[in-house]
Amino acid sequence: MSLANAAHSVVEPSVGTRRFAGSLVVLYAVITMIPLVWIVLTSFKSPDDAISYPPRILFTPSLEGYCNLFTTRSRQTPEFIKTLGPPQGLCDNIARDRNMVIAGPSNYVPRFVNSLIIAFGSTVLAVALGTLSAYGFSRFRVPLKDDLLFFILSTRMMPPIAVAIPIYLMYRTLGLSDTRLGMILLYTSVNVSLAVWLLKGFIDEIPREYEEAAMIDGYTRFQAFVKVVLPQATTGIAATAIFCLIFAWNEYAFAVLLTSGNAQTAPPFIPIIIGEGGQDWPAVAAGTTFFLVPIVVFTVLLRKHLLRGITFGAVRK
Amino acid sequence: MNDLSTSSQITYRAVLVEPGVVRRIRGLSDKSLAWLFITPTIVLLLAINIFPLVWTIYLSFTNYRANRPNAPTLWLGTDWYQSILTDPDIWAAMQVTAHFVIWTVVIETVLGFGLAFLIDKKFRGHGVWTTIILLPMMLSPAVVGNFWTFLYQPQIGLFNYLVAFVTGRSASSFQMLGDVTLSPWAIVIVDAWMWTPYVMLICLAGLRSIPDYIYEAAEVDRASNWRQFWSITLPMALPFIMLAVLFRGIENFKMFDMVNLLTGGGPGSTTEVASITLKRAAFESWRTGYSSAFAIILFVTVFGLANIYVKALNRVKSR
Numbered sequence: 001m002s003l004a005n006a007a008h009s010v011v012e013p014s015v016g017t018r019r020f021a022g023s024l025v026v027l028y029a030v031i032t033m034i035p036l037v038w039i040v041l042t043s044f045k046s047p048d049d050a051i052s053y054p055p056r057i058l059f060t061p062s063l064e065g066y067c068n069l070f071t072t073r074s075r076q077t078p079e080f081i082k083t084l085g086p087p088q089g090l091c092d093n094i095a096r097d098r099n100m101v102i103a104g105p106s107n108y109v110p111r112f113v114n115s116l117i118i119a120f121g122s123t124v125l126a127v128a129l130g131t132l133s134a135y136g137f138s139r140f141r142v143p144l145k146d147d148l149l150f151f152i153l154s155t156r157m158m159p160p161i162a163v164a165i166p167i168y169l170m171y172r173t174l175g176l177s178d179t180r181l182g183m184i185l186l187y188t189s190v191n192v193s194l195a196v197w198l199l200k201g202f203i204d205e206i207p208r209e210y211e212e213a214a215m216i217d218g219y220t221r222f223q224a225f226v227k228v229v230l231p232q233a234t235t236g237i238a239a240t241a242i243f244c245l246i247f248a249w250n251e252y253a254f255a256v257l258l259t260s261g262n263a264q265t266a267p268p269f270i271p272i273i274i275g276e277g278g279q280d281w282p283a284v285a286a287g288t289t290f291f292l293v294p295i296v297v298f299t300v301l302l303r304k305h306l307l308r309g310i311t312f313g314a315v316r317k
Numbered sequence: 318m319n320d321l322s323t324s325s326q327i328t329y330r331a332v333l334v335e336p337g338v339v340r341r342i343r344g345l346s347d348k349s350l351a352w353l354f355i356t357p358t359i360v361l362l363l364a365i366n367i368f369p370l371v372w373t374i375y376l377s378f379t380n381y382r383a384n385r386p387n388a389p390t391l392w393l394g395t396d397w398y399q400s401i402l403t404d405p406d407i408w409a410a411m412q413v414t415a416h417f418v419i420w421t422v423v424i425e426t427v428l429g430f431g432l433a434f435l436i437d438k439k440f441r442g443h444g445v446w447t448t449i450i451l452l453p454m455m456l457s458p459a460v461v462g463n464f465w466t467f468l469y470q471p472q473i474g475l476f477n478y479l480v481a482f483v484t485g486r487s488a489s490s491f492q493m494l495g496d497v498t499l500s501p502w503a504i505v506i507v508d509a510w511m512w513t514p515y516v517m518l519i520c521l522a523g524l525r526s527i528p529d530y531i532y533e534a535a536e537v538d539r540a541s542n543w544r545q546f547w548s549i550t551l552p553m554a555l556p557f558i559m560l561a562v563l564f565r566g567i568e569n570f571k572m573f574d575m576v577n578l579l580t581g582g583g584p585g586s587t588t589e590v591a592s593i594t595l596k597r598a599a600f601e602s603w604r605t606g607y608s609s610a611f612a613i614i615l616f617v618t619v620f621g622l623a624n625i626y627v628k629a630l631n632r633v634k635s636r
Contacts, residue, residue: 013438022440028432029449032510036452038475039464051473053488129358136354140347152358155366157619159571161595162612165605166369166376169383189365192358221350252459252574253592257600271463271578281467288460299455303448307518310454314560315522 039292043285050281065282067091069108069273069290073100108287111269115291117180118265119248122187127241129188130195131233135225137196138203139211149200152193153312160253168258180263186254191244194312198243201313202236203229239305242298249295266291370616377610384603397610407611409586410594416501417576417590418569421508422562428509429516430558434550436517437524447521451514458511462575465507469493469579494580497587504576504588508569516561523557524550556634563626570619591615 013021042050046062073095081101087093095102133152137145167186168177176182210232211224219227230237256268270287273280299306307315377398380391401407432450436443453461468476471492481488493503527549535545573592576582582589582597589597595615599608 018438018440021435021438022443022446025432025435025440025443025446025450029446032450032453032514034475034479035461035465035468035510038468042467051470053473053478055473055475055478129361132354133358136351140351142351142355148355148359152362154620155362157567157623158366158370158616159573159592159595159612159619161573161592161599162373162616163366163369165383165599165609165612166372167365168600169372169605170369172383185361185365189361192361196358221347246455250457250459252457252578256459256577257596267457267459267574270460279467284463284467288464291460292456295455295457296452299452300448303451306451307522310515311519311560311564315519315557 036292039285039288042281043289045282045285047280047282050285062094062282063090064094065280065286067094068106068280068283069286070106071095072103072106073098074103075099076101106273107269108266108273111264111266112290114180114263115249115265115267118183118187118263119245121180121184122191122248123241123244125184125188126191126195126244127199127237129192130199130240131230131237133192133196134199134203135229138200139208149196152196156190156193156312161257164254164257167254171258178259178262178264183255183259183263183265186258187248187251190251191247194247194309195240195244197312198240198308199233199236201308201316202233202240206232235305239302239309242302243309246295246298373609373612376606377613379606381605382603383599383605393606397607398614401607401611401614406586407594410589410591413501413586413588414570414572414590417504417508417572417588418566420502420505421512421569422565424505424509425513425516425565426558426562428513429561430520430554432513432517433520433524436521451518453511454514456511458575459578461511462507462578465503465579466494469503471495495584497584500580500584500588504579507575507579508572511575512565512568516558516565519557519561519564520554523554526557527553556630559626559630559633563623563630566626567619567623570615570622 041057041059043065044061044063045056045059046064049056049059049062050065067090071091076099078099081096081099084096084101087096092102136142137149142148171177171179171182174182176185206229210228211219211221214224214228215221250267251265252267255265259265259268266287270284270291273284273287302309378393378395380393382388436447465476468474469492471477472489474488474493476493477488477491480486480491491499493499493506531549531553532545535549540548571592572590573596576588576590577593577596580588582593586594591611592615595608595611598604598611
């Protein structure tokens, strides 16, 4: 072994190896980002630029996609449009250039609001139930503990369509079809298994001495849970909540089968945004961009806990 | 992984039964508190998962149709099960599913492990690039699947354009979603794009769990890099790789959203994975009894395969 090599630890890769590995990973990252960048670019294109051949990388940015996403328009004759007053705002201007008049707001905002309400509602419920159960499983000797934990996990193995058949019938009987409450309950039941498994891992890591010290000081077990364990588990609870939020936000199968208008979330709605003569790709891209941005933010926030979240707490680091 | 937490639990348990501590606990007893904390979750799962499952099992023995709720329900015994297991269409769907599951898992494992291996070299900025690579798997499969239909457009799509650019073929000479031989690969490509980072992340944890001193010892013994890879890196990362394969296998066996939006099962039924067949039977032709039986068969299959696999995984782990 030469002296130069001996200078650093034998397990440290050499500079050359690192550069080579780095460039391959960067290459992969760049390729993998192309579709996402393309979505964002398309959302700022005019419909003609979006479907031009060859695909345009340089184009004049336009907000038409976003305007079309948030409004519905009707075609009018140029003579009729001339009789109208001055255009109201940017979108009105764009619409009139295409001989259209804005007829009203689109359904995107209500769908987006449904997504928000259902995702947050089910997350709060799942995390609350999950925290309690996780504490119970972590600290107490529960009969059949392993079986119960496995049962909780196994509910995730069912194909969503298989679950949707009886849920559809059950909700029809109970009047929960196409309601936000129904979707919140359903997503809670799916997320609670993730919440229990993840939070049990987080709570297992909090030393029991803390609660025991508190109980020796006169706290009841419940007080110790609220005042000692919960503050310690904040990071874990936050990470779990974001995972639940992402699932509920992204979910499509239940949403498309069990909701139609009232409680429909954004994922089943975005694909059916159509303009005149087929899909309005800039509007679809705008809806997609709008919908994906929160997830990108959350992913960056979560990056340290991602591994745990995606493996149900099986792999910790 | 969690050896530490188990050993510490044992010591704490010993502390718990100490009489001084127990006397201090007022209010609810631990036992009733435990049940108070666990019961709501179990009740919710019983109501929204288990009760429907039992109902599905019942429906699978009947001729019930959800679009005719008032028609008399007849008990059919195991008729549906027999007709499903002998139905060539169902076997075709299972073959499509198998093609999809096997190829996605193979591609994602090879690429994901390769990427993890490279990232583990800790080049400058590897943290930022790792986060960028992870993005696709966090996105909504439905929304992403829908957008890929745009990328796959034969004339205007970016995918076709890039393939044409690289291979020199005409961009309109092939249709990823409309061609019977290409469409099964179109869904594999999108899934691999989304989920390779998932396998990468788990493999990376596996590689990082290998202690440095093992490599140092191998270095002292003058083991070649090649040898180190095959006798240290791969075997020690294997439980993690298998865990990733298990999760991806189950998820892709259930695959619905992305494929439904990309191809809807077409052209013909070339990309009709099991979940899409199930959706067509249950929510388009409203054969509720029949689809319930198929749902049960799918569930048992996933459950059975997962159990066999977990056993194998545990054997590898304990080695």
